[in-house]
Amino acid sequence: MSLRYALLAILRVGPQSGYDLQKQFSLSVGHVWHAPDSQIYPELRKMASEGLVEAEEQARGERGLRRLYHVTPAGEQAFRDWMNGPLDYQRFRDPAHLRAAYLESAEPDAARTFLRAHIAHWEGELAQFEGELGHIDALSNPMLVRRLEVTPESERERTIEYKRFTYEGLAERARGEIAWARRGRALVDRLDHPAS
Amino acid sequence: MSLRYALLAILRVGPQSGYDLQKQFSLSVGHVWHAPDSQIYPELRKMASEGLVEAEEQARGERGLRRLYHVTPAGEQAFRDWMNGPLDYQRFRDPAHLRAAYLESAEPDAARTFLRAHIAHWEGELAQFEGELGHIDALSNPMLVRRLEVTPESERERTIEYKRFTYEGLAERARGEIAWARRGRALVDRLDHPAS
DNA sequence: CTCATCATGTAAGGAGTTACATGATTGG
């Protein structure tokens, strides 16, 4: 149920089309929430039918059509309600830790490959998070700049600080995963070549 | 697609019924993979139809029925293939970090409540993970003891070490979430009562 | 005889994935 709030969060900056939103999801917001186009278009229509957003239909050339979505007051309220309400935590479901728990059943080389891939995956994520932190500090993230433009001066510091806070949390999680997997590799080596 | 491998991981220790499995999922394995009964029973039937497990039907009293599931050689192979193959990482989707990224839109008190709940949630998880680590060290986890009984001596150390490794990783993730949310609380306080 | 536990499921729906499908516009 968070998809619609992610959409509202982006649309609050200014009206956008499904296509625009889709691109945002593969960039900035995609770091905290990912959604493919096939999920975005139907959700926007559903939100429109519930009055959270309104579509402004624009002609593109002769036959083309573009739907610009605006947040309605009801949508703004729904977003604030979500922000101010409790968050439900899903149950734990993590393939990497599931596999780690039974790693004695894997070939040592497969265990190493798994941990190497885990490190590579989280190093890639970490690089993205750190890059994003750089963009926040340099005010060079276009989305953040647009957001600050529509934000009253008194809230700008908060906006920036919470972005930083979020990405620092993500970066630390990534560093934790990397450190864990590195210790795992050392463990595999120790158990595969028992010290004489 | 990991549910079946979680089921196979437990069944490899010894045959069990859907009911037994369901209880394991709410205890030990549930820490790395959760599944409700309504998902377990159908999945077991599907796995049986694919030859990964075999149901041994047992009478319970006069009319009662109990299906004890065994892992077949094909199931054992499927489990090993999964253990030795690549893991696919899902895209990032985290309601807590999504909310954190837009926390300037929440009331300061709601932000505090959110972070307090985040801390409480992860403190609960941490307590469970640390409890599990204690059970691993004391060899007082019944599931682990059963697993060690069917494990050749040469693999027992590995079995224990990888369990430790898994739960240490989970505990550290929980500690990271707690530390992050604590910093968030300090940030909310600083931004809500700006230092004069 | 009653209650906790054992035991097995179905149904409806939401959320997410992957693949498919189409066409318009703009810049080179």
Add this chain to the structure above:
DNA sequence: CCAATCATGTAACTCCTTACATGATGAG
């Protein structure tokens, strides 16, 4: 005129959640 990008979707399917539904056994 051709390719990149803009633009909008549908369909089929898997996975997961929540709620519903039923009944047997064993211990006290």
